[in-house]
Amino acid sequence: MTSPTPPAEPSYADRTYRSGAALVCGVLLILLIGWIGGDAVFRGAGWAPWIALATLLTLIPLVVAFTLRPAVYANEERIRIRNPFRTIELPWADVSHFRASYTSELFTEGGAKYQLWAVPVSLRQRKKADRQAGRAARSGAADAREPDLATADQTMKEMRRLSEQAALRTDQTTTTASVRWAYELLAPSAVGAVLLVVLLAIS
Numbered sequence: 001m002t003s004p005t006p007p008a009e010p011s012y013a014d015r016t017y018r019s020g021a022a023l024v025c026g027v028l029l030i031l032l033i034g035w036i037g038g039d040a041v042f043r044g045a046g047w048a049p050w051i052a053l054a055t056l057l058t059l060i061p062l063v064v065a066f067t068l069r070p071a072v073y074a075n076e077e078r079i080r081i082r083n084p085f086r087t088i089e090l091p092w093a094d095v096s097h098f099r100a101s102y103t104s105e106l107f108t109e110g111g112a113k114y115q116l117w118a119v120p121v122s123l124r125q126r127k128k129a130d131r132q133a134g135r136a137a138r139s140g141a142a143d144a145r146e147p148d149l150a151t152a153d154q155t156m157k158e159m160r161r162l163s164e165q166a167a168l169r170t171d172q173t174t175t176t177a178s179v180r181w182a183y184e185l186l187a188p189s190a191v192g193a194v195l196l197v198v199l200l201a202i203s
């Protein structure tokens with residue numbers, strides 16, 4: 001007689017937050033760097049191809065880190081912040097509050113602060129939303145619908161709602177707080193920088 005299979009742990013779909021502008025800029029920068037560097041690799045003379053390769057090895061991981069990598073994944077159980085060189089995972093119980101002033105930030109119950117690179121704050125967008133809310137209030141249409149918010153403010157609002165909902169749940173989360181460094185980007189960039197310095201010194 002087989003033993004009963006234990007119930008599977010509940011899984012929750014992630015909400016993903018990323019900067020579309022950063023993704024576009026990242027792809028364009030990689031294409032530009034690859035085009036210039038590739039031209040130097042295949043057409044350069046002397047030490048130029050090796051210097052170009054070292055430069056590519058240094059720059060491309062940095063471009064990926066600051067444009068393509070940043071993301072925030074949030075569900076009912078935890079939040080995962082993928083910044084340029086670190087990935088921070090926290091259960092909602094460890095999250096104290098969020099703040100979006102000039103940057104988007106998360107504060108933990110222990111006093112730690114983490115910046116959310118994937119949620120940039122646009123002061124211009126915020127001023128535009130404030131003007132629209134002001135016009136709606138003056139025209140008497142403020143009660144017709146909720147005023148539009150800047151993207152960062154809307155994201156912060158959604159994350160606060162997830163945090164508040166998690167506080168009402170009775171089941172225990174299996175997520176533990178963790179911080180992991182992105183060595184897959186740090187290592188090649190550091191190796192490329194060292195090679196570049198050596199090649200420039202001997203060329």
